[in-house]
Structure formats: structure tokens, C-alpha cells
Amino acid sequence: MSTSFSLNGKSTTLDADPNMPLLWAVREVAGLPGTKFGCGMALCGACTVHLDGKAVRSCVTPLSTVAGRKVTTIEGLASKPAKAVQAAWVKLQVPQCGYCQSGQIMSATALLESNSAPTDADIDSAMSGNICRCATYTRIRAAIHAAADAIKV
Amino acid sequence: MTTNTPAASRSTRREFLKSAGTVGAVALTIGFEWAGATRRAFGGPVAAAAGAAFAPNAFLRIGSDNSVTVIAKHVELGQGAYTGIATVLAEELDADWTQVRVESAPADAARYANLAFGKIQGTGGSSAMANSWMQLREAGGRARVMLLTAAAKQWKVPVTELTVAQGTVYHAGSKRQAKFGALAATAATLPVPETVTLKDPKDFKLIGHHTPRVDASAKSDGTAQFTLDVMLPGMLVALLKRPPLFGATVKSFDATAASAVPGVVKVVEVPRGVAVVAKSFWAAKQGRDALQIVWDDSKAEKRSSAAIMDEYRRLADQPALSARKEGDAAKAIQGAARKLSASYEFPYLAHAPMEPLDAVVKLSANSCEIWAGDQFQTIDQANAAHTAGLDPQQVSIHTLYAGGSFGRRANPGSDYIVEAVSIAKAFGADGTPIKLQWTREDDLHGGLYRPMYFHKLEAGLNAEGQLTGWRHVIVGQSIVADTAFAALIKDGVDGTSVEGAANIAYAIPNIAVDLSTTKTGVPVLWWRVVGSSHTAFAVETFIDEAAHAAGQDPFTFRRKLLDQHPRMKAVLELAADKAGWSTPLPPGKGRGIAVAEAFKSFVAQVAEVSVGKDGQIKVDRVVCAVDCGTPINPDIIAAQMEGGIGFGLGAVLYGAITLKDGRIEQDNFNGYRVLRMNEMPKVEVHIVPSTEAPTGVGEPGVAPLGPAVANAIFAATGKRIHVLPFSSAGAA
Numbered sequence A: 001m002s003t004s005f006s007l008n009g010k011s012t013t014l015d016a017d018p019n020m021p022l023l024w025a026v027r028e029v030a031g032l033p034g035t036k037f038g039c040g041m042a043l044c045g046a047c048t049v050h051l052d053g054k055a056v057r058s059c060v061t062p063l064s065t066v067a068g069r070k071v072t073t074i075e076g077l078a079s080k081p082a083k084a085v086q087a088a089w090v091k092l093q094v095p096q097c098g099y100c101q102s103g104q105i106m107s108a109t110a111l112l113e114s115n116s117a118p119t120d121a122d123i124d125s126a127m128s129g130n131i132c133r134c135a136t137y138t139r140i141r142a143a144i145h146a147a148a149d150a151i152k153v
Numbered sequence B: 001m002t003t004n005t006p007a008a009s010r011s012t013r014r015e016f017l018k019s020a021g022t023v024g025a026v027a028l029t030i031g032f033e034w035a036g037a038t039r040r041a042f043g044g045p046v047a048a049a050a051g052a053a054f055a056p057n058a059f060l061r062i063g064s065d066n067s068v069t070v071i072a073k074h075v076e077l078g079q080g081a082y083t084g085i086a087t088v089l090a091e092e093l094d095a096d097w098t099q100v101r102v103e104s105a106p107a108d109a110a111r112y113a114n115l116a117f118g119k120i121q122g123t124g125g126s127s128a129m130a131n132s133w134m135q136l137r138e139a140g141g142r143a144r145v146m147l148l149t150a151a152a153k154q155w156k157v158p159v160t161e162l163t164v165a166q167g168t169v170y171h172a173g174s175k176r177q178a179k180f181g182a183l184a185a186t187a188a189t190l191p192v193p194e195t196v197t198l199k200d201p202k203d204f205k206l207i208g209h210h211t212p213r214v215d216a217s218a219k220s221d222g223t224a225q226f227t228l229d230v231m232l233p234g235m236l237v238a239l240l241k242r243p244p245l246f247g248a249t250v251k252s253f254d255a256t257a258a259s260a261v262p263g264v265v266k267v268v269e270v271p272r273g274v275a276v277v278a279k280s281f282w283a284a285k286q287g288r289d290a291l292q293i294v295w296d297d298s299k300a301e302k303r304s305s306a307a308i309m310d311e312y313r314r315l316a317d318q319p320a321l322s323a324r325k326e327g328d329a330a331k332a333i334q335g336a337a338r339k340l341s342a343s344y345e346f347p348y349l350a351h352a353p354m355e356p357l358d359a360v361v362k363l364s365a366n367s368c369e370i371w372a373g374d375q376f377q378t379i380d381q382a383n384a385a386h387t388a389g390l391d392p393q394q395v396s397i398h399t400l401y402a403g404g405s406f407g408r409r410a411n412p413g414s415d416y417i418v419e420a421v422s423i424a425k426a427f428g429a430d431g432t433p434i435k436l437q438w439t440r441e442d443d444l445h446g447g448l449y450r451p452m453y454f455h456k457l458e459a460g461l462n463a464e465g466q467l468t469g470w471r472h473v474i475v476g477q478s479i480v481a482d483t484a485f486a487a488l489i490k491d492g493v494d495g496t497s498v499e500g501a502a503n504i505a506y507a508i509p510n511i512a513v514d515l516s517t518t519k520t521g522v523p524v525l526w527w528r529v530v531g532s533s534h535t536a537f538a539v540e541t542f543i544d545e546a547a548h549a550a551g552q553d554p555f556t557f558r559r560k561l562l563d564q565h566p567r568m569k570a571v572l573e574l575a576a577d578k579a580g581w582s583t584p585l586p587p588g589k590g591r592g593i594a595v596a597e598a599f600k601s602f603v604a605q606v607a608e609v610s611v612g613k614d615g616q617i618k619v620d621r622v623v624c625a626v627d628c629g630t631p632i633n634p635d636i637i638a639a640q641m642e643g644g645i646g647f648g649l650g651a652v653l654y655g656a657i658t659l660k661d662g663r664i665e666q667d668n669f670n671g672y673r674v675l676r677m678n679e680m681p682k683v684e685v686h687i688v689p690s691t692e693a694p695t696g697v698g699e700p701g702v703a704p705l706g707p708a709v710a711n712a713i714f715a716a717t718g719k720r721i722h723v724l725p726f727s728s729a730g731a732a
Helices: A022-029 A080-091 A101-114 A120-127 A137-152 B006-022 B081-093 B128-155 B180-187 B256-260 B281-290 B305-315 B329-334 B377-388 B415-427 B440-445 B532-549 B554-560 B566-579 B634-654 B705-717
Strands: A002-007 A010-015 A048-051 A054-057 A070-072 B052-057 B060-063 B068-072 B100-104 B162-165 B168-171 B176-179 B236-241 B249-254 B264-270 B273-278 B292-296 B321-326 B338-346 B358-364 B367-372 B395-399 B433-437 B453-461 B467-477 B510-518 B589-598 B601-611 B617-627 B682-687
Touching: A010 A022, A022 B281, A048 A101, A054 A101, A080 A101, A080 A137, A101 A120, A101 A137, A120 A137, A137 B634, B052 B128, B052 B180, B060 B128, B060 B180, B068 B081, B081 B100, B081 B128, B128 B162, B128 B168, B128 B176, B128 B180, B168 B180, B176 B180, B236 B281, B236 B415, B249 B264, B249 B273, B256 B264, B256 B281, B264 B281, B264 B415, B273 B281, B273 B415, B305 B453, B305 B467, B305 B510, B329 B453, B329 B467, B329 B510, B338 B532, B358 B415, B367 B377, B367 B415, B377 B395, B377 B415, B415 B433, B453 B532, B467 B532, B532 B554, B532 B589, B532 B634, B532 B705, B554 B566, B554 B589, B566 B589, B566 B601, B566 B617, B566 B682, B589 B705, B601 B705, B617 B634, B617 B705, B634 B682, B634 B705
Parallel strands: A002 A070, B068 B100, B236 B433, B367 B395, B467 B510, B617 B682
Antiparallel strands: A002 A010, A048 A054, A048 A070, B052 B060, B060 B068, B162 B168, B168 B176, B236 B273, B249 B292, B264 B273, B321 B510, B338 B453, B358 B367, B358 B433, B453 B467, B589 B601, B601 B617
């Protein structure tokens, strides 16, 4: 059984169980390991990808539901806000263990793509679904503000 | 003098890698690459890799392409060890930071032992920098001397006329210069100097400056490789069904339904349960869900955690072993003008690193290759060898980035490694690479928790409000009993159970600290900051109660008792000063202070909390002062304090693993709540300037956070917290 969709801008057909979560389909079938497994229940955000531009948890998204739609993973980030987010992550030295950061960056990018000047409350609401056990939260917040400033100019 | 901005370093490194690839040099990035997705050059002699022109010691390789590869004996699990290790060596080498990359060392206690552990290669106890500080400075310094000598030889000039900076040797007189790569071949022919003069700290260019993390770029674009990301040709994925009760074993199982799941290759029984080996995670997961297992729970732990705590409460009044005794605490308290007492209850805690445990094992008749975010390399090597029926030297370990640990991967029993090896063995030991993947439920149910503890404290104050006696009883399991670390038990007292309590720094004339060590069927392990994860809370909230009983300010009460501990006193004063301790807060807000020594570092924190209309507590701000000796990387120190504060706050607010009739009641992050973005306070970190030897920063920031917040809650509400987590008492 195969599912066709756009993956990081490329038409892709994956031959896999349509009930397989998108997380495992992009990782093990498409061979894109940047998206991480953290909880399997949409509780931690480590698996966040963009589906038609919106942040979704790929660990609970069956492969079949993305048929004909646009999926972007950390490997496919290309927008101006995305690049600003990634540059701010490095500049402010956000990552520690780094395992959750793909998901954090995907959520932060989706936020900035829909809201180019988020407040702290906006950041809380967009980012509270992404757990970081290293608790890099203060730097994530600062990096989102820095990225917002960078895309303004 | 500082180094490049991180952004500049990022692009430079990328350009460098591109050119490195074209000249055919060692194309290893900061992270990990598998040549042809099979393996890379671990295990062999360190200098064996192509292009390694100069490898003067076990920690350094300089390529003819000017690359400086630092070999890390410690795992990078977020704490910044790779950057710190590279910084110290590169400092004495005078390397160009943009050319420095880090590679993990093979398991080898002879070359890569943690000097704080003896003959064990491993990471823990916030010791990575402390134990390698002189070792790596000398390694870098000796290599620098050899490169200078090589230049002097090539140019036929006196070595004293040469200078070196950022990977280049200069001769001013003849205006000649050469990069390290051009000198490497000659340097390799020279003897290693027996002694070396190390830099005066005032000349440090990397140490103490903003040296960017070597892993920040790869961890911001998804390319950093964790064990989860290991994909080898023909690799299978295994999920293991473990018993629902600790101590239960497999009585019988029916694999018919599991084997029928498409993609399932084999179902095998191993000592820890029944494993489903499949072509994908999803198939293994469905196969495991379909397994039918009958468990033998005749020897299992079937108690509830509440019943275990009841037993601990009773034990606190029974005779115990002495961990510290000065004067006669009981008598002093009995005769005191004012007596205080309190008890504290601490739950089991899971580490819950973001990367659920995983390991890849490729086992054949005479070799075992392991990929893991390995924290105890030579212990894991020995345990894997024992499981596989091989000699330790037949087991090679590729240490990858670990997606967090907080103590979980530093396991003397190597549980997840042993599981993976036992599955590969039961599968047939035919060289098929098998990745054992834990789920989050496996992680929370899998044991090796921070132990549950009960503390009982009593104190006496004289009429002048001075502490005259202090009695502290701790009840709980030993972390190191029956492990390779049992030497930490002295006269029956496990030092990890009483650290932070037995060494209480306050000047009190009569002190008694006792320990009652319990046994349960629940496996336990060290958890970030180990003993001080509970002792600091008890000591620092009880001393706060004593200050209030004495009618004194909690900061000045502590400070007066710390004259013999100037570094502890200094961080206390610094935190209070930076927090504006003496300035009043509006109603509904409170400020609390706490100080702790952990792993030879000193940390004080002032927390500010506000109480909402519904009584909800919000921690608004934490001011942190830390003395960790010579600050190697101030930004990483700050990051570790920030992270320790967030990690500690989640634990004291919500963290608890509980058992109901032996079954763990928390399954995932819904039941085991951790701190999230909206709950993270503002954090300010102040580092004490120091030229003392560096000490750890990964763990100590956790210790004072809980009591600082609890003391702030008291200041705001008048309520003391004696049962953790705060949410269990409705305080969060």
C-alpha cells in the first residue's frame, strides 16, 4: 500500500502501512532522521513537522492522512523565518543534548511563519507542547525573539 | 581576546569540511559519520585514520589539512563536555578554534579512564572537566612544544624565536609562518617532551571566553546523529516486553499473533522479557502489542509506594547508622530553649531523557559492536561481553550523542545495553544489526529511579536564637549497593544517600546525621545531583524554618553560620546581592534563598514566586550564583544553571513515580509531568571569578532550586512544604 504526498518539496510515494505514524514513515521509510521520537502520544513535540504549513505531531499522524498534502521536516526547512530561527538557535547556543531541538525549531518556525512578532504569551502558547528535558526554554524564548527581529529587517 | 562568533564558526566549518572532502582528509564532522553506512574507524589505534599526520597522544590528532581532532573520553549528553574538552586542549595547543572537531574515544580504560573513577571510562558526578583539566592541558601543551620544535627544525631557527597563535607558528625574524598541518609530519618524528610549561591563566584565549559549542549547528539543523538515527544495512528493530512488576519473570508466552504481524521477523525470549524483532519500529510495536505473556510474579515487588513510605516513616524512629556525629545532638536539642522538628517525603523520580533508551548491537561469533549514547563505556563493555560470552576486548563501543541522561545512562548494570546484546544473542548472533528501542512507557515503567526517601529533622535553638543541635535521619535505598560502585559505602553508609546532609556546612556545635538503608524490589539509580536532589531540600528548608523560629532573616542567619566556608558564603552573598534580597516585594509575592555544595561546586539561588488568585504558584525569577573554580566556558556554565533550574523545578512541582500494588502508575508525559515553556522562570546566572581547579556544572544547579522555591512559597503564603512534589500537597 503506498501513499503519495509532497515531502520537503518533492513528490514522494512511500510504500508502507497507511496506519504507520508519519514519524516512522519519514524516518525509516523515507530515510530522514532529523524528526525525533519522544513519547508516541503527541505529548512532547519532539516529532513536530509541518503539514500544509502547520505544526503537527507526526507520531500520531497516520501516513494515510498526509496523502496529497505537503509535509516539511527539519531537513526541508527553507523559508526566511526558518533560516532565521536556525541562525538564532546557533547564535544563542540554545541546544544542550539537542534531541528535542528539531521539534522545537519546527514549532518555532510555524509560529513565526504565522506571527512575525510573537509576544511571550504567543511563545508560551505555541511552544508549551514541546518538552525540553535540558530546559533550554529561556534560550528558546530569546532565540524566537531574536529570529523575529532578524526577519523584520 | 575572544574567538569567533558562533555564526562565523559555523560557516567556516562548513567551508572547511567541503575542502577537507576534496583533499581526501579525515572527513569526520563534529558529529558522526558512517563510511558507507557501516562503521567508522573506532577501535583501532587513534592515529590510524587517513590524513592523521601527527597524533602525539590519545587525545589529539592533527591532520596535514590543519584539522585538529580532539578525542573525547566523555559522552556528550548536553552538558557541553565535548566543547569543554576541546577548549582545554585547544587552549594549550593554541589551535585555531574553527579547525577543531571532536570525536568520541573508543572504550579503553587504559587510555580513557575517568581519573575521578579509577580504572573506569565513564561520565558522571559532574567530573568531566575536573578530571581531565590537567590531563588535557598537558596533552595540548606537549603537542604545541613539538609543533614549535618542528618549525625550528624546518626553518633552522632557535625555538625561542617562534610564536604560535590560532593554529599558526610564526618566525618574526624571517617573516615565515606555517600552519599546524604543514608541521605535523615533522612533529610526528619528534620525542614527546617529558615536562611542559602550561599557560598562565591570564594568557587564556579560549578558556573563560565565549567559545561556541562544537555541536550547536548540527543540533539546530537535524543532522546531529543520535542512536535513534543509526541505520545500518539489514538492521532490524526490537521492542522488548518487560514484566509489569519488578522482579516478575516470564512463565510462558504465545507469539502466534505477534509473529503474524507483517514485518515481524522473530520473537525471542531473553532474561528481561520477550522481544519482538522486526523490520521497522512500527512492526515491532504492533508485534509487541500482540504478544501474550503469562508472568510469574511470585518474587515480584507488589507493594504500593505509599506502603513503602509508611515503612520508612516507622524506620526513621528506629536505630540507624551514623554518617556524622559531633557532640551530642539529642542532648543539645533536649535542653534547647526552642525546639523544631519536621519530616520530608521524597518520591521516586524518573530521569525521562528526551531520547528514550536505545542501543544498536551487531553481534557475531567473535565480536560485538555497539552504538549507544554510552555513558559508562568500560562498564558497558564488560557487561556486554559477559552477556555475549566474549572477552571485553571483543566488544567495541561507538559512543554517540546522547539525547539527555540525567544519570539514566550511567548504569552499573548496563540494563539497556545488556538487553540489546541478549536480544542479538537470542536472535542468533549472526551479525544482523539490531536496534533495541525503548518507548516512553518503557522508560517510565523501567525502573532505576531516584530512590524514594523519608527525612526527619530536629533542631534546637538557644535563647539568643543560635542553633545548638541538629539531628537528621535519612531513610531510603542505597544507589550503589551491589554495584561496581559499592566502595562508596563506608561503614555501612552509602555516601550518595547522605551527601549534602552529612557534610552540612553550617557551624552547629552538636550534629548527628544518621542513615537507615532500606531494600525494596524497585531498582534505583543516581538522578541529576544524586544525594543533594533530596538532602539539599531538607537541609535548606529546615534551616529556613530555624531562621524564622529564631526571628532572623534567612539570608543573614545562614551567612553567620558559614564563616568556615568562604566559597559557600560568597555565592550566598552574591545571589542575595544580585537578587536585591533586601528590597521588598509586593503582596502575593515571596522570595526564598538556598545554597548548596555539590560535586565541589557551590551554588546559591534566590527564587521569586507569585501566588495567583486560585492559589497557583508561579516561579517568576531565579537568580543564581555559582562558583565552579576556573570557569572554562561561562556560557555553558550559565546554560547548565538555567537547565538545572528548569529540570529541578519540574521535579519539585510535579515529579513523582508511584506504585500501586507494584505497578507504576505513570505511563507517559501526561502522568509524569515535567516543566514546560510557560512555567520556566526568568533566570540570571552570576559566575564567581576563580583560579581554583575547575569543578562540575552539570548537576549542582539543581540542588538549591527546590528549597529556594519552597522557601519563597513560605515567604508568600506562610505555608511550609514537607511532601514532594508540591502538586501532591496542592501547592502547585
